Amino acid sequence: MTKDTARRPGGLLRQRDFRHLWAADVLSQLGTRVSHLALPLLAAETLRASAFEVAAIQTTQTAAFLVLGLLVGAWCDRLRALPVLVVADLVRAAAFCSIPLAAAFGLLTLTQVYLAVLVAGIFSVFFEVAHQTYLPRLVAAPDLVEANAKLRGNHAVAATAAPTVAGLCFQFFGAPATVLVNAAGYLWSALWLRGIRHREPQPPRPENRHLGREIAEGLRLVFGHPLLRAFGLHGATFVLFQSMQTALGVLFLLREIHLSPTAIGLLSSLGLTGALAAALVARRIATHLGQDRTVLLAGLTLGVLFLGFPLTTPGYGLLWWAAGAFGSAFSLIVLTVSMTSRQQAVCPPELLGRMNATMLFLVWGAIPLGSLLGGVLGETIGLRGTLWVSATGALLSTLWLICSPLRKAAR
Numbered sequence: 553m554t555k556d557t558a559r560r561p562g563g564l565l566r567q568r569d570f571r572h573l574w575a576a577d578v579l580s581q582l583g584t585r586v587s588h589l590a591l592p593l594l595a596a597e598t599l600r601a602s603a604f605e606v607a608a609i610q611t612t613q614t615a616a617f618l619v620l621g622l623l624v625g626a627w628c629d630r631l632r633a634l635p636v637l638v639v640a641d642l643v644r645a646a647a648f649c650s651i652p653l654a655a656a657f658g659l660l661t662l663t664q665v666y667l668a669v670l671v672a673g674i675f676s677v678f679f680e681v682a683h684q685t686y687l688p689r690l691v692a693a694p695d696l697v698e699a700n701a702k703l704r705g706n707h708a709v710a711a712t713a714a715p716t717v718a719g720l721c722f723q724f725f726g727a728p729a730t731v732l733v734n735a736a737g738y739l740w741s742a743l744w745l746r747g748i749r750h751r752e753p754q755p756p757r758p759e760n761r762h763l764g765r766e767i768a769e770g771l772r773l774v775f776g777h778p779l780l781r782a783f784g785l786h787g788a789t790f791v792l793f794q795s796m797q798t799a800l801g802v803l804f805l806l807r808e809i810h811l812s813p814t815a816i817g818l819l820s821s822l823g824l825t826g827a828l829a830a831a832l833v834a835r836r837i838a839t840h841l842g843q844d845r846t847v848l849l850a851g852l853t854l855g856v857l858f859l860g861f862p863l864t865t866p867g868y869g870l871l872w873w874a875a876g877a878f879g880s881a882f883s884l885i886v887l888t889v890s891m892t893s894r895q896q897a898v899c900p901p902e903l904l905g906r907m908n909a910t911m912l913f914l915v916w917g918a919i920p921l922g923s924l925l926g927g928v929l930g931e932t933i934g935l936r937g938t939l940w941v942s943a944t945g946a947l948l949s950t951l952w953l954i955c956s957p958l959r960k961a962a963r
């Protein structure tokens with residue numbers, strides 16, 4: 553795919569294989585986002601879980617990034633990425649199907665939920681690393697910003713639609729049935745990925761391969777490169793505190809603001825229209841400001857807007873939550889498009905898997921730690937107090953970007 557082709561109406565969506573990758577991503581993202589709301593509601597409403605037990609769902613689902621993230625990156629540099637994506641989707645679909653199946657026989661417990669999300673989390677490590685590794689193998693380097701923007705557009709659409717879909721499904725069909733949307737999304741993704749015709753080359757097999765040495769090369773690349781180091785440390789710090797809000801936000805709206813599941817879904821969808829808006833303009837913002845300046849300004853805005861969540865109160869005070877969700881979602885998509893494209897551009901092709909895995913290890917690996925910490929704080933200082941800790945930490949995470957070479961781009 554050439555740069556000129558990408559500029560035609562439809563851009564990269566005119567390319568059949570990228571269109572399949574994009575279509576695979578649509579419902580997969582929707583299903584994943586539905587489960588973000590459905591699983592906490594399932595635990596809180598159906599299984600009467602405590603704040604710590606609700607937060608532990610997210611901890612269980614993302615803990616595999618801490619244990620396997622770096623190993624998977626080295627493996628993905630040795631393998632074709634597309635088959636890894638298909639297998640990961642199929643296994644995750646089966647794992648989430650087990651939840652409504654257990655519920656149908658009256659056997660559903662929190663242990664069952666934890667086991668399902670643990671299995672799904674393990675294969676999510678493979679999927680996320682392979683997905684970011686595969687994109688530069690499918691799309692030419694000049695088209696990476698557009699490709700990432702279009703895929704982030706799927707995130708935005710899913711983030712906007714999923715809360716309403718999840719809230720309505722929960723209201724009319726119950727949480728176990730709602731989880732089936734997630735399973736269906738992964739199955740849909742696997743079918744579209746199987747239709748890609750692009751013949752991905754087998755990665756080179758260097759002599760005297762050593763897994764530990766290959767992992768170390770990825771770590772040295774990220775921590776030795778000033779931009780990659782700033783991106784990784786900012787991502788890890790921000791996500792550590794963001795995961796507190798993600799783990800307990802639904803519970804806060806349910807128990808302290810006294811909203812119904814449908815109202816929570818509608819409020820979340822209203823806020824996340826910011827992600828959809830950002831996906832439409834992220835490439836233009838990056839082109840106008842430059843990728844480095846865009847990363848810095850979007851990161852600063854993101855940190856400030858997180859302060860809206862703990863300010864939320866019933867009635868008109870819900871506007872704080874809506875504004876925080878809209879603005880932070882907009883900023884996060886703009887930030888991620890430019891940051892991901894910049895990472896892929898500066899990384900040597902043979903190290904893409906290990907670079908992506910190291911980044912995911914830092915960023916996604918912070919999620920279980922933040923969820924666990926959020927659960928502990930939620931039980932000790934309360935849900936609102938935990939949201940204040942989350943917002944303060946998210947704001948302070950921007951110091952990694954301010955103290956990086958990005959600061960020169962803002963002059």
